[in-house]
Amino acid sequence: MHLLIPAAGSGRRMGSDRNKLLLVVRSKPIIAWTLLAAEAASQISWIGIISQPLDWQDFQTILTQLKQSSPVELIPGGSTRQESVYNGLQALPDSAKEVLIHDGARCLATPDLFNSCAQAIQHCPGLIAAVPVKDTIKVVDENGIIQSTPDRRQLWAAQTPQGFDVKLLKQCHTEGVRQGWEVTDDAALFEKCGFPVRVVEGEETNLKLTTPQDLAIAEFILKTRLGEQ
Numbered sequence: 001m002h003l004l005i006p007a008a009g010s011g012r013r014m015g016s017d018r019n020k021l022l023l024v025v026r027s028k029p030i031i032a033w034t035l036l037a038a039e040a041a042s043q044i045s046w047i048g049i050i051s052q053p054l055d056w057q058d059f060q061t062i063l064t065q066l067k068q069s070s071p072v073e074l075i076p077g078g079s080t081r082q083e084s085v086y087n088g089l090q091a092l093p094d095s096a097k098e099v100l101i102h103d104g105a106r107c108l109a110t111p112d113l114f115n116s117c118a119q120a121i122q123h124c125p126g127l128i129a130a131v132p133v134k135d136t137i138k139v140v141d142e143n144g145i146i147q148s149t150p151d152r153r154q155l156w157a158a159q160t161p162q163g164f165d166v167k168l169l170k171q172c173h174t175e176g177v178r179q180g181w182e183v184t185d186d187a188a189l190f191e192k193c194g195f196p197v198r199v200v201e202g203e204e205t206n207l208k209l210t211t212p213q214d215l216a217i218a219e220f221i222l223k224t225r226l227g228e229q
């Protein structure tokens with residue numbers, strides 16, 4: 001299975017002055033934890049890291065230290081996640097019929113989650129890992145007044161990996177560019193084009209490291225997993 005890792009962001013919400021994926025958590029850069037999990041997933045045979053050329057030297061150093069056995073390619077990122085994934089899709093080898101896309105910033109996803117998504121994508125054209133929402137969610141207007149309370153049983157928080165038939169996802173991205181759609185994940189493009197996207201049970205710990213608080217939570221989760229004091 002081919003895996004694309006969008007890793008070309010700037011980390012604005014992290015308050016970082018460089019790509020947040022180079023920040024260190026539990027003695028390793030965030031992107032290194034993501035790569036280690038992907039590499040440990042038996043179903044993943046090729047990895048494309050979509051990143052800004054400015055960061056390539058740092059990424060190369062990390063790759064050399066990790067001694068990855070799967071082939072890894074660096075692909076130039078775009079100015080949004082959507083553009084970055086578009087570039088990643090163009091760089092896939094022709095042999096890639098399905099693809100998994102996983103945010104570099106979700107460094108706590110387990111190899112089991114990669115494997116279960118890789119298996120599930122053989123049986124449907126699109127899927128995402130997601131978890132049921134635990135909070136009561138409110139729809140609020142611009143004056144701070146609640147408009148509605150959606151039924152929580154229908155709400156799921158989207159994660160990655162997200163998996164797709166490559167040909168269809170390419171079509172959806174092209175349509176997105178044509179129509180000027182701006183979306184935060186690939187499933188949204190698939191949905192807008194009318195293709196079905198299945199939900200695969202994600203992981204509560206598969207958080208996206210977005211703010212400084214998330215770094216502390218990730219430290220704690222990794223420490224617990226590694227059985228450290």
Ligand SMILES: Nc1ccn([C@@H]2O[C@H](COP(=O)(O)OP(=O)(O)OP(=O)(O)O)[C@@H](O)[C@H]2O)c(=O)n1
Nearest residue numbers: 006007008009010011012013079080081104105
């Ligand atoms: N132009 C971009 C923007 C984001 N990403 C990637 O998409 C994932 C999810 O994005 P997010 O967590 O929002 O990352 P940033 O864009 O770095 O953060 P922020 O929005 O706070 O600036 C990350 O792995 C990020 O590196 C990307 O490949 N290309």
Ligand SMILES: C[C@](O)(CO)[C@H](O)COP(=O)(O)O
Nearest residue numbers: 103158159160184185186208
């Ligand atoms: C793809 C994603 O990780 C799903 O949760 C997410 O949408 C990435 O972008 P965001 O803007 O940080 O939500």
